[in-house]
Amino acid sequence: EDQVTQSPEALRLQEGESSSLNCSYTVSGLRGLFWYRQDPGKGPEFLFTLYSAGEEKEKERLKATLTKKESFLHITAPKPEDSATYLCAVQAGGGSNYKLTFGKGTLLTVNP
Amino acid sequence: DTEVTQTPKHLVMGMTNKKSLKCEQHMGHRAMYWYKQKAKKPPELMFVYSYEKLSINESVPSRFSPECPNSSLLNLHLHALQPEDSALYLCASSQASGGAPVGGAFFGQGTRLTVV
Numbered sequence: 032e033d034q035v036t037q038s039p040e041a042l043r044l045q046e047g048e049s050s051s052l053n054c055s056y057t058v059s060g061l062r063g064l065f066w067y068r069q070d071p072g073k074g075p076e077f078l079f080t081l082y083s084a085g086e087e088k089e090k091e092r093l094k095a096t097l098t099k100k101e102s103f104l105h106i107t108a109p110k111p112e113d114s115a116t117y118l119c120a121v122q123a124g125g126g127s128n129y130k131l132t133f134g135k136g137t138l139l140t141v142n143p
Numbered sequence: 144d145t146e147v148t149q150t151p152k153h154l155v156m157g158m159t160n161k162k163s164l165k166c167e168q169h170m171g172h173r174a175m176y177w178y179k180q181k182a183k184k185p186p187e188l189m190f191v192y193s194y195e196k197l198s199i200n201e202s203v204p205s206r207f208s209p210e211c212p213n214s215s216l217l218n219l220h221l222h223a224l225q226p227e228d229s230a231l232y233l234c235a236s237s238q239a240s241g242g243a244p245v246g247g248a249f250f251g252q253g254t255r256l257t258v259v
Contacts, residue, residue: 065247074147074233074250075186118185122244129174129199129237129244133185 033058033123037134044109044141052104052137054119062124064102065131066095069116078104078117109141146170147251149234155257158224164254166217166234174198174239175217176248177209180231186250192217193239224258231255 036055044050056064063082067075079088081097088095092113094105104117116138120131147168156162166175174193178186191199192211200209206228208220217234231253238245 062244063247067250072231072253072255074149074231074235074253077247077249080247120185129176129191129193129239130188130201131186131248135185 033121033132035119035121035132035134037117037119037137039137040135041138042140044106044139046110046141046143047108049105049107049109051106052117052119052139054102054104054134055100056102056119056121057100058121058123058132060124062122062128064097065120065122066093066102066104067118067120069118069136071116075118106139109139111141111143114139114141147234147236147249149232149251149254151254152252153255153257155259156221156224157259158226160224161220161222163221164219164232164234164256166219166251167215168234168236168249169215170236170249171214172236172238172249173214174237174244174248175211176235176237177207177217177219178233178235178250180233180253186233190219193242221256224256226258229256229258 066078069075079095084099116136118136120133177189180186190209210218233253234251235248237248
């Protein structure tokens with residue numbers, strides 16, 4: 032069974048204090064790993080797709096990296112508006128597998 | 144346009160009511176999804192349509208009935224729901240090729256459903 036574990040569950044940072052969120056996964060043949068941002072009461076906002084170990088993607092203050100066992104979401108010099116829950120999800124390979132397996136998320140709070 | 148539009152945004156319904164949730168996307172995606180999300184939990188997959196055909200039903204109770212009238216629209220018909228069905232219902236879409244998903248799924252803003 033595919034599993035995704037995110038850590039920490041919650042992270043509180045001061046504005047400008049860089050840090051990383053972790054997503055560990057076990058999956059039978061990775062088709063893709065996805066990072067989403069979710070604000071309270073809203074749908075997840077797509078951030079990144081990573082397909083293979085060694086791949087990196089960047090967007091503004093966010094950088095996602097992927098190894099064979101985990102992914103990191105690095106947040107550089109965060110601002111209060113980066114406060115949200117960050118979700119990691121994996122999709123197993125093989126056939127017509129559309130299912131995303133989500134982690135429980137990391138609640139990030141950035142204080143001014 | 145990278146938007147998935149869901150209506151209504153909020154819905155309150157009684158346990159004997161029949162209502163429908165609607166979802167629309169114009170990204171040319173051929174896979175569409177319904178997810179259910181409870182507070183402080185990750186989204187849980189309910190249904191997947193691939194090329195307008197039901198591809199996955201995650202053992203969802205029959206009081207939830209999905210429908211995909213065309214490649215841009217997805218409905219979720221609700222009947223005789225229970226209070227524990229109250230949740231945020233999310234629609235998503237993704238590219239598909241040869242019957243397999245391609246890339247990430249794009250989510251709508253959800254319908255906040257309250258069953259009283």
